[in-house]
Each structure stands twice: as C-alpha cells, then as structure tokens.
Amino acid sequence: MAEALLQVEDLKKYFPIRRGVFQRTVGHVRAVDGISFTVQKGETLGVVGESGCGKSTMGRSILRLIEPTSGVVNFEGRNIVRLRKGQMQAMRRQMQLVFQDPYASLNPRFSIAQTLMEPMIIHNLYGSREERLDRVRRLLERVGLDADYARRYPHEFSGGQRQRIGIARALAVDPKLIILDEPVAALDVSVQSQVLNLLEDLQEELGLTYIFIAHDLSVVRHISDRILVLYLGRMMELVEAEELFADPLHPYTQALLSAVPVPDPDAKRERIILQGDLPSPANPPSGCPFHTRCPVAKPVCRERAPQWKEIKPKHYVACHAYA
Amino acid sequence: MAAMQFETPPAPAAAAPPAKPFTKKFWKSVRDFPMLYLGALIIVLLILAAVLAPVISPHNPTTQFSDGLTESGIPVGPSAKFPLGADNLGRDILSRVLYGAQVSLLVGVISTVINLVLGVLVGTVAGYFGGWVDNVLMRVTDIILAFPLLLFAMALVAVLGPSLWNVLFAIGVLGWGTMARVVRGQVLAVKEFEYVQAERALGASNTRIMFRVILPNIIGPVIVLSTLNVGQNILVEAGLSFLGIGIQPPTPSWGNMIEAGMQTYQVAPWTLWFPGLALVIAVLGFNLLGDGLRDILDPRNTQH
Amino acid sequence: MGNILEVENLNIQFRLDEKYYTAVQDVSFSIREGETLGLVGESGCGKSVTSLSIMRLLQPPTQISGQIRYKGKNLLDLPEKQMRSIRGNEISMIFQEPMTSLNPVHRIGTQISESLILHKDLSGKQARQETIRLLQSVGIPRPEQIVDEFPHQLSGGMRQRVMIAIAMACKPQLLIADEPTTALDVTIQAQILDLMRKVARENRTSILLITHDLGVVAEMCDRVAVMYAGRIVEEGPVRQIFRNPQHPYTQGLLASLPKVDGPRTRLQPIEGNVPSLKNMPQGCRFAPRCRRAMDVCRQRDADFHLVEDAHRVRCWLHAE
Numbered sequence: 001m002a003e004a005l006l007q008v009e010d011l012k013k014y015f016p017i018r019r020g021v022f023q024r025t026v027g028h029v030r031a032v033d034g035i036s037f038t039v040q041k042g043e044t045l046g047v048v049g050e051s052g053c054g055k056s057t058m059g060r061s062i063l064r065l066i067e068p069t070s071g072v073v074n075f076e077g078r079n080i081v082r083l084r085k086g087q088m089q090a091m092r093r094q095m096q097l098v099f100q101d102p103y104a105s106l107n108p109r110f111s112i113a114q115t116l117m118e119p120m121i122i123h124n125l126y127g128s129r130e131e132r133l134d135r136v137r138r139l140l141e142r143v144g145l146d147a148d149y150a151r152r153y154p155h156e157f158s159g160g161q162r163q164r165i166g167i168a169r170a171l172a173v174d175p176k177l178i179i180l181d182e183p184v185a186a187l188d189v190s191v192q193s194q195v196l197n198l199l200e201d202l203q204e205e206l207g208l209t210y211i212f213i214a215h216d217l218s219v220v221r222h223i224s225d226r227i228l229v230l231y232l233g234r235m236m237e238l239v240e241a242e243e244l245f246a247d248p249l250h251p252y253t254q255a256l257l258s259a260v261p262v263p264d265p266d267a268k269r270e271r272i273i274l275q276g277d278l279p280s281p282a283n284p285p286s287g288c289p290f291h292t293r294c295p296v297a298k299p300v301c302r303e304r305a306p307q308w309k310e311i312k313p314k315h316y317v318a319c320h321a322y323a
Numbered sequence: 324m325a326a327m328q329f330e331t332p333p334a335p336a337a338a339a340p341p342a343k344p345f346t347k348k349f350w351k352s353v354r355d356f357p358m359l360y361l362g363a364l365i366i367v368l369l370i371l372a373a374v375l376a377p378v379i380s381p382h383n384p385t386t387q388f389s390d391g392l393t394e395s396g397i398p399v400g401p402s403a404k405f406p407l408g409a410d411n412l413g414r415d416i417l418s419r420v421l422y423g424a425q426v427s428l429l430v431g432v433i434s435t436v437i438n439l440v441l442g443v444l445v446g447t448v449a450g451y452f453g454g455w456v457d458n459v460l461m462r463v464t465d466i467i468l469a470f471p472l473l474l475f476a477m478a479l480v481a482v483l484g485p486s487l488w489n490v491l492f493a494i495g496v497l498g499w500g501t502m503a504r505v506v507r508g509q510v511l512a513v514k515e516f517e518y519v520q521a522e523r524a525l526g527a528s529n530t531r532i533m534f535r536v537i538l539p540n541i542i543g544p545v546i547v548l549s550t551l552n553v554g555q556n557i558l559v560e561a562g563l564s565f566l567g568i569g570i571q572p573p574t575p576s577w578g579n580m581i582e583a584g585m586q587t588y589q590v591a592p593w594t595l596w597f598p599g600l601a602l603v604i605a606v607l608g609f610n611l612l613g614d615g616l617r618d619i620l621d622p623r624n625t626q627h
Numbered sequence: 628m629g630n631i632l633e634v635e636n637l638n639i640q641f642r643l644d645e646k647y648y649t650a651v652q653d654v655s656f657s658i659r660e661g662e663t664l665g666l667v668g669e670s671g672c673g674k675s676v677t678s679l680s681i682m683r684l685l686q687p688p689t690q691i692s693g694q695i696r697y698k699g700k701n702l703l704d705l706p707e708k709q710m711r712s713i714r715g716n717e718i719s720m721i722f723q724e725p726m727t728s729l730n731p732v733h734r735i736g737t738q739i740s741e742s743l744i745l746h747k748d749l750s751g752k753q754a755r756q757e758t759i760r761l762l763q764s765v766g767i768p769r770p771e772q773i774v775d776e777f778p779h780q781l782s783g784g785m786r787q788r789v790m791i792a793i794a795m796a797c798k799p800q801l802l803i804a805d806e807p808t809t810a811l812d813v814t815i816q817a818q819i820l821d822l823m824r825k826v827a828r829e830n831r832t833s834i835l836l837i838t839h840d841l842g843v844v845a846e847m848c849d850r851v852a853v854m855y856a857g858r859i860v861e862e863g864p865v866r867q868i869f870r871n872p873q874h875p876y877t878q879g880l881l882a883s884l885p886k887v888d889g890p891r892t893r894l895q896p897i898e899g900n901v902p903s904l905k906n907m908p909q910g911c912r913f914a915p916r917c918r919r920a921m922d923v924c925r926q927r928d929a930d931f932h933l934v935e936d937a938h939r940v941r942c943w944l945h946a947e
Contacts, residue, residue: 050813063524065523091526107522107540188839190880190901191900221885222885223885245887260887263884264845274814278815
C-alpha cells in the first residue's frame, strides 16, 4: 500500500459577493463546497468537470494561492492551511503548478534562463550562477528542448514549446506534487500528445505525484489513475479511471461521457443530452446540485444533498439513486 | 472583427534575419512615426539650449542694457544686438529665453521624477494588495486629484516660500495622482496574468513580485505618462512664476517673463511672444514625444 | 444534387513586415446542397481564413486569388452591395466566441430582427413575431422575455443559440460555422451540435463546419477536408477519412488522440511543431514532421491522387 502524499478534507472556498456603497456581503459563490480526497505518492488523480465546477479554484486552494475558506490540506501529514507565510513560501518548493495558457504563464520580459533560474534564486538552490545555468540547460534538455534556447524569450516559442518551459519551471525546485491545470487544453491536437507523453515520462523518472485538472475526458482518462468528477463545487463520483468510463454510476457522469464527441463516425451511442444550462455557483440548487438537469431526479434530490458513499469497492458516488 | 488575426504561433526563428543597415531602419522609423521624432528633436534642442545657455547666449540674462529701452522707456524690438528684442528692463530676451529653458527643464524633469517614484509606489502597492490598502491609497489619490495641481501647488509654495526648490518640491509631491491611477490600473491587469501567479506559486515574496515581475511589464505606459507629465509640470511651473510665487526675478523663467511681458505687450509685443512661444514649443515637444511613444509601444503598431 | 459552393484554387496572402506570406494555397473544395463539409486542421492551417474569405470579410492588406463560386456566381467579383445582400441572408456565419460576436449594447430581439427587416422586408411587428418564433425554434426558454434582454444576461450556451437564431433567421442556403462549440462545455456542446443538425435538416441548409475537433467532425460531417499549413492534404467522405486515412498527417492526427474506450496505450504524437507563416518549409509542408518523408517531398509538393471514390490525398506516397 502506497502512502498518502496529500490528504484534502472538507475543503471549501466561498467567494463573497459584495454589493452597494459599503461593499456589504450579500451572498457567496460556493466555488468549492466540501471536497475530500487522498492522493497517493506517485499517483495521478484526474479532476474533471465543466466550467464553474470549481476544479481550478480547488487546485489553487490546495496550493494556497487562494486562501481556502475552511478545510484541511495535509501534505506529508502537515496541515499546510495552518502554516505561517514564511513557512508556506518554503513549502511551495514541494508543490508546484503548471498553467493552462502557455502564452500568459511565462513572463515576457524574462529570458528562458531567467524564467528557470527564478525558482532557484527564490529558494536559494545551487550556489553559483554557473551551477544554476547548468541546471537550466539540463532542465531544458529534460523537457525535450534544446539547451541553447536558454537565451531566448518566450515570444520566440510555439505553444507546445512554451508549455514545456512551464513544466521545466515547475521541475526546477524538485517538487513532489505538481498540480496541472488544463496543461494541454490550449495546445494543438498534434502537440497535446507530445506533452502528455512528456508528463508520463517525467512522472516515472522522478516519482512525481500529479493532480491533473481538465475538461477533456479522453485526456483525463489517458493520464489518470483515478478520476474525481466535480459539479458546482461538489464531488459527484470518484473511481479508478477505466472503471469510470466502463461503468459510470452518477447520472451526471453518464451524461458527461455520452456528450463527448468520439472521433469515429460509426460509433453508435446512446446519447444523453442534458436539458438546460449549468446553474450559477452563486445560487446553487438546493439538495443535490445536479437535480435541475438530472434525468432521473426524485423529490428527495431537491431536499437533501446525497451522501458520499462507497457503492462498489473503491467506487465513490454522491447520488440518491444508490441510497 | 478578427479577420486579420493569425492562428500561427510564433516558432523560434531558425536564424536571426540579416540586420538591416541602421540608417535605413532609422529613416523608415522616422517615416512611420514622424511626430515622435519631431517631439524628440524639439526636446534635444531644448536640452542643448539649456545646457549651452552660458555659451550661446549673446548676453548675460540679467544685465540691463541702457540701449535696450528707447528714450521713452519702451523696450526695443528685434535687432542685431537683441535678436528677439529686449524686455521692460532692457534685458536681452533671447538670452533670457535660453536661460529660462534651464529652469523649465530642471523643474519639469525633477518634479516628474518625484511624481514617478511616488505614483509608481502608491499605484503598485494599491493595485497589488487591493482591499483596504487599495481603498485608503486611492482615496488619498482622489483627494490629490480633486484640486487643480496649480492651485494646490500655489497653496504649498505660499506656505514654504517661493524658490526654485520649493516649486520643484511642491509640484513633485502633489502631481503624482494620475501616475498612481494609471499604474494601479496596469498592475490590476498584469497581476491577473498567470506568470504573476506562477511567481507566487514558486514562493516569491510580494516585494519581489511587485518590483521584479509586475513593474517591468508596465514600464511602457509609465514612460509615456512621465513624458507627458514633464510637459504638464513645465506649464505648472510657468503658471506659478506667472503668478509671482514661482521663480523670482531676476532669475529668468518663461513664466515670469510672460508675466513681465503682459505689462508691455501693447507697445512691445515680442516681450510676450517669445517666452510664450518657447513655452508652447517645449510643452508640445513633450506631448508629441509622449504620444509618439504610446504609438510605438502599442503592440498593434508593431508587427511581430 | 448540385453544388451550392465551389471554391477553386483559392490563394490568400497576408502582408507582414512589408512582405506577403501565403496563408492559404491552392485550396479547392465544394459543398453540395444539404451537405455538411468539415474543414479540419490545427491552428494556423488557414481554415478560418478560408471561411472568412468566402464571406469576403478579410481586410486589406490581403491578396486573394482564385474563385469562390456560390450558385455559379464568383463571389470575389461581386460588387460590395450585392455581396451585402448575400451575407447574412443566403450565406451566414457563426463564430467561436458567442460572447464577443453579439453586440453588448443591443437587445437580443433587435439583433435578430435587424437582418429580417434588412433582407426580408418585414415590418417591425412582423419581425418581432418572427424573432420570437426563431428563439423558440433554437430552444430558448421564455422567448417573449429573452427577446428584450441583453447578451450579458445569457449564458454562453444561450448566446450561441441566439447566434444560431440570427444565422438561421433568413433561412440561408449555406451556414459557415467557425469552431461553434469550442468555447462551450461538453454537455452544452452536445446541445448545440444537436440543434445545428436539426435546423440544417429543417431548412436544407448546407454547413461548412470549421473545427480542430475530430470528434465533432465524425459526429457532424458528411465529408471532410483536412488542412495543414495552408493546403488541403486530404479530402473525402467522413467514413473513409476515419477508417482509411491516407495522408501521414491525417494518420498522425488520428493516432495521437487519447481514446475514451479500449486499453490505454502510449500516445503516438506527431513530432515537431506546426510551421509558422513566415517559416514555411519547401516542398510538402508536412515533410519535416513526416516519418515517411522522401527526398522528393522536400523539393516539390505533391499533387492530388485519387485513393478511392471521391477520396483524394496530396502525398508523394500515392504517386505512381
């Protein structure tokens, strides 16, 4: 049994909605509303959901780039939500983030060498400039780029190459956990698979643990060991990746899977087209947040939120249909 | 309309394109941005005038020539001895205009540097931290901006006493409002970029993020505004001197020359014209340069 | 069934830094009545530029040559006035960003009835009735109220429905859809694709669907043209393209996709990057990334070769 690297318990992030001259709080956007899970060392946990499901907010709350409203985030047994500012800054060495937009996530004024040395300077790693430059060259080669690119600037690179640089920056501090927030969503199809392969190789070589946030279900299925499905800030389903696709239990997961266009013109599938729009997380439906669009909703779904239950071994679902 | 938008991501250039000869590039850039270069030319001439004033002035600016006035006490017009005529005390206007450039540039530039430091500091801190810090700093900025700078500076100089350094100080500590607002707006925009978040995720301190990451990325608008600011501050200095609480005679400043010219312009209009013209050209120069820089720094005008 | 649109030898050049670069080269395709043609490719392949050129929406400095024949008339030769009577009436377009393609200061109803009044000569009152009917037909709830609302009051999916209502207002013969669902969530995408299929069938509208998503293509299109770096590299019926792809680029694209079923194996990416406009390789533009490239590929681009019925590929591997 592998040991847990990260343990998230009842994580919540409510953003206040302020109105009026005095900026009175009139309500909250419940971006993340009680999420709990554990990530084992060396594992990849995929997190999927549509816009407003809170997956990005969740990632940033775990790293405390956004301060969580409540909850516990245990990293190697230490609750990092309680850490003071200085301790937290040191802790950031252990956990890194890779962003979606390779065009916005690199500072246009920094050369690639500066970009990659920045983390080493912040954490005072590798004494001299020569050692750091040497490390930069090794990092670039590690992510499949020419070491001579160090002198260039971000605008000289394509999206895929920039994303490799973003990954190299995350690796510069030798983290244990990397949260990947839609790392291939902005890339061309033919380049996506290059980056996915790179991520797999790095994980194997360096023993990394990933939280992979995405909206593309086939990508998540490919890279994840287990997948967590979110809807309006709540957990819907959590299970091993292939099992989720083979036997989705939650009606939302079923609809989500059936909505994915498959690159096969002969694919005959029962398509579930959900009616209506995603509700706003500022005003989520009562009870189960999915009941407004759920094809099998019952009266109880409107009244009470379903419990998080292990329906089959290691297959967790929050749905009244399995009560 | 996104018709001209390319989907092409920039690939690393295989080799740098052969550098065009510098002169050719220079003239192309002059053709593309003529106003920018006109502004720059004016400012270069202005700086030369100020620096070389002791060398190129035909006369000492404070010497009162008896032949500068007619027998009935009216200033003499432009002549070989006084190329731009003489003023109400018989002093050479050309020499005074040249020396006046020293005062204008000194006040304009140094007060702008003070504006810049204060404005960038206030704007960056307010924009970056947001919340109550932002509220407090921006309300202070609102108050600063609520009064016309000239009026505000008058009050402060009246308290401190009129002198070159007090004028400079007054304009410097009161004129940073616009800069603070612009910087705050830019910081608000830039801090949302993921590379700023990436820096936080790496564990960088707030000071490092503000001054090493955000500031270099908003330098363009800051440069533009500073340039425009110099022109504006020159005008305020002229206003103060015109009202008699700025640079004190006999030290020549365009403001106090205009004020003196006001008394004699009906009989000797050049006493008003030339200092006025110098002021207009100088301010125009900074405005042209500022607008031109804005054009050049606007990404839509540069093809990459 | 006749061809509604025929594009022949379309070339589009853009000016950058005082030089012209070819964004679209020798592109030819046709769309039959009631047919959906998918134009697929990655960023920079010229698919969006092609679609904009059909609507004559490209702005100078751009050079266009070739022919774009709509019902036999070359659109590139039409005077602007006649073109305006076609745009939004006989040929209409929906874009990727439903947020920015609606005017934020006008009510939904005004934006739809605008083209009805312009092209169909309806009175204000008739146009309003028709607008409400249209909103209903694209599945918008409470159309009598929505008609008086502003775009920002609607969700992304609802805005895209409104865009479709605007596009379909005059029952166009041809609908050009440029990445119509790329900005939408999966469950909303399913709704919109479903809606597009429905309205196209009801009005016998042909669709030119521009997308990078092969799943969307498989689901929506009758025929597919695959573009790479400004050229069509393969074209054919959708089933043949997916079952029997012939161009190494098409094969590579299909092989690089992660799958939603079957065992998970290592992905087979296409190495390298999409070339930039300023840096187009000689010969076949895919040659630098092609595992089967030969000497001739790097020198001259191939011509089209017929593989099967109506399935053609631009590749030297097929030159006999």
